[in-house]
Amino acid sequence: MSILIIGTGYVGVTTALVFAELGFEVTGLDADERKVQTLSEGKLTFYEPGLQDLLDKHLAAGRIRFTSEAKQAIRQNSILFLCVGTPSDENGSADLRYIRAVAEQIGQSMDDYKVIVIKSTVPIHTNERLTAWIAEAQPHPIPFDVVSNPEFLREGSALQDALHPDRIIIGSRNQAAGLHIESLYEKLNAPCFLTTPTTAEMIKYASNSFLATKISFANELARLCEQLDINVGDVSIGMGYDHRIGPHFLKAGIGYGGSCFPKDIKALLHIAKKQHTRLSILEQVHEVNETQAEHFLQLWERKIGGFAGKRIAILGLSFKPNTDDLREAPSLAVIHYLTSQRAQVRVHDPVAKLPASLQSAGVRQLEHLEDAVAGCDAAILCSEWDVYRNADWEQLRDEFKQLNIFDGRNVLDRQRLTELGYTYSGIGNAARN
The missing domain is CATH 3.40.50.720 (NAD(P)-binding Rossmann-like Domain)
Incomplete structure (x- = not known):
């Protein structure tokens, strides 16, 4: 089974290398020819522990390759993972221009049935919009399914998270397509939850929002502890022993950041x-x-x-x-x-x-x-x-x-x-x- 990863940024490269590690033939597609060349030469374009060894291993084995030839790559692979960026627009909304551009490219290029998997973090109902964009771009109707499969990778420990996930979320309107994507992860010891696309999209946002809430709760508490001569670290430890709360993401600091x-x-x-x-x-x-x-x-x-x-x-x-x-x-x-x-x-x-x-x-x-x-x-x-x-x-x-x-x-x-x-x-x- 061959897999195409569209977008070779942080999520895309990590996803590609993990699937290669699981035994699949993987192609990474990116419009940036310089990035494609760099990855083809065995050089990561970002820092993430453990990924360089996997890149060296699977390039040498011929299990992974990178290309900028979109039409050929889309036609040669039956499963397409979308890992392109969805940056914040000026009003805070997710900018879907790259998602739409890829959808149109897929619609124009595909010549047989495909399962298109949204790995990028996208707003609710993007699965439906992507389906419409692909269909509108097709010269003539060709069947396909769109599945939502959000990522839950922490930068700095992405490889560990990908190989040992807490859960795998799959949202699909077609149960067969959802089960097909579930089968890709059968070697991983993790619970898999099949649901609707909109629910899968919301699970991603809700998960990150809840974790951020715990951080900001600890950070705001730290301001009060500063005034009361209390060590917020000790407060967090005491709270964390409660299994309903847990110790994770309760550590006070100067704020969270990152891409998520x-x-x-x-x-x-x-x-x-x-x-x-x-x-x-x-x-x-x-x-x-x-x-x-x-x-x-x-x-x-x-x-x-x-x-x-x-x-x-x-x-x-x-x-x-x-x-x-x-x-x-x-x-x-x-x-x-x-x-x-x-x-x-x-x-x-x-x-x-x-x-x-x-x-x-x-x-x-x-x-x-x-x-x-x-x-x-x-x-x-x-x-x-x-x-x-x-x-x-x-x-x-x-x-x-x-x-x-x-x-x-x-x-x-x-x-x-x-x-x-x-x-x-x-x-x-x-x-x-």
């Missing part, structure tokens, strides 16, 4: 608005996340007598460790705030690269951690890479001008840092500062 939560919450809020329904809890989730970084930056700013003229080190650019993704990364909001306060900013990240727009603003990225903190009045940890957890803070102490650590992820050893002479401040743990 911010975009999906805005999209769901837009959908609700169009239906004249207010999701007030989700509105507050978004509001807390938008203001979390600035709230604590203002607290930290008072601790060092203002950021103006100070040299500040940013530790971690990516929105989370083990990825180079900067989409909606809290670090960017932190950098913008610091530069607006006329601070000198130095940046370090093991993988992610500083955007050119910020380089022109006078922000410098340094390759080595000791160079990034050299002469700094404070360091702000924005992403919990192990390189910061395990850093030799005793040796780094000599590099600082002033020993201020602002831990935006509550992951550093405050007791050890305090013993070394640092002034430590975290998120919602003023009692320990």
